[in-house]
Amino acid sequence: MNTLRITDIFKAKKRITPFINQTPIVESSFLNKLLGHRIVFKAECLQKVGAFKARGACNAIVSAIEQGKKPTHIITSSSGNHAQAVAWAASQFHIPVTIYMPKTVSKVKLAATQYYGAHTVLCADRLDTDRRVRSHADESNQVYWIPPYDLDDVICGQGTACLESVMTYPEIDAVAVPCGGGGLLSGSYIAAKGLNPAIELIGVEPFNASDAYQSIQAGKIVKLEQPPMTLADGAATLSVSERTFHYLKQVEHFVLATEIEMAYWTQWLQHLLKLQIEPTCAMTMVGVVSWLKRQTAKKTVCVIISGGNIDNDKRRLLHEVDYLAQLPSLNR
């Protein structure tokens, strides 16, 4: 395992720029006034496929092509944003792609993945999905398996969102990122520290899926036994990998968010920014607020809005209670 450097992120940035969206960085003067600090949001919900995942998938493919190893077939397993990202990225290079998905995948996500031209295989459950993609990879040297986070090229691609943010606003003091498998947080760590070692990283994970938090506390990877129940479906991974844990354990401020806190911040960010924002990224505000409480001077924090894909059943849960009656403050 290599330790990645800022130059690896720059290379990824150069590779994927012709294909991805240059997403805007937005802010709310109302929120800034309430919190007494400046929060800027990198709107990756407006990225291709509605999530930062397009960056890592695209970088993995372009990097392989650069090395003279253009894949003849790509595979992966996912029921989330990674499936669409790999399907989209492969379609940019006219490479056939097979995506293993649990049969419980929503019709709309299935349609979107197929829209990009992917061959989809519905499996009995998540375990069966993992087993079949692994077996497909073992059967043939000809296929290129792009996992969601345990690959250097994926991590470097994800880090480009943070790179763009800090290059746009060099005054950023901290970067807040949700943690699932840790690909986005690792890439952001490498990018932010490489540009300015004084930038602090804020990692946030669901209280209900606290494997990374527990791993950091224990100094070794802790794996969840059951798929966790959380609104933050993008952070519902069973465990991080050795590759991402290397960076995660260096994150300065790593906190847990409750389901109510996620719903609160999803409502508020959607209201203030007029963007579709997944609970997975809205929960990072819990880390932002607790980090800001410790500061004595006015700070600028960058939040990576990781994606905007929300199932309808999650929406119903999100809006059961009206949190907009309670204004955001550092005293929450």
Place this chain on the structure above:
Amino acid sequence: MNTLRITDIFKAKKRITPFINQTPIVESSFLNKLLGHRIVFKAECLQKVGAFKARGACNAIVSAIEQGKKPTHIITSSSGNHAQAVAWAASQFHIPVTIYMPKTVSKVKLAATQYYGAHTVLCADRLDTDRRVRSHADESNQVYWIPPYDLDDVICGQGTACLESVMTYPEIDAVAVPCGGGGLLSGSYIAAKGLNPAIELIGVEPFNASDAYQSIQAGKIVKLEQPPMTLADGAATLSVSERTFHYLKQVEHFVLATEIEMAYWTQWLQHLLKLQIEPTCAMTMVGVVSWLKRQTAKKTVCVIISGGNIDNDKRRLLHEVDYLAQLPSLNR
């Protein structure tokens, strides 16, 4: 009453450009493929205050200043986007502003209006609100009353969103706009026809608030007797005005949308565009689909996404049923 011309929209555009956001025009390749046509969306939900209303309010004030009549005090009545728009626009010129609102206004909308520095007066109900703003205007020549749609400068300001869209995509064949009081639809009519008389206008109104539709059918203004119940709160006006009716009756395709159709298209547009989209503007897709059904060649339609402010109780209603299982098509 003057008949407004494209030059009036150009003047408005020049006046407000230094103050407003240059909002993006977005599209979904997935939706385009499903419908077999191209739909581009002008994202006014990303405008100042989250709605196109910022344009009209700003133009009204700058136009007065140009004429050497800088207001010393501005007033209006609204519980919706117009309240925040006038408060925001007045704050840009350090002009004191008083907004009359029904006491049932949501805490978050009240806070936003006050955030822009407005003095807010809570009234018993909508009738009392109207009475008090009129009485305030009558008492003093010194105040400038900016109504939500019955003012030429407001209409011209609203028309600049369509102007920007057609100038960006001259190939646009039709422009779809929601109709409340008719300010946005009138301004869009003047802008679109002035740039290209072949462009057709598509107006959409809630079935539950069909005063403009009935007025067009009857050839004279029909007024609703009761405040209508509809998800499209931005189109829940009791009647249009003579000023806007002049343009509305020339709109080529004017249709009604049911509450279910609004919820359907709000879910779909939010899912596809990753933006907060009010039911008021999502309902325009009903007009787009019915207009496209009549076409024999591939068309480009522009939808003005009028705003992104959605109350939490409306959100719950919007997501009671999952419409994402049924893909959009022209056969709906």
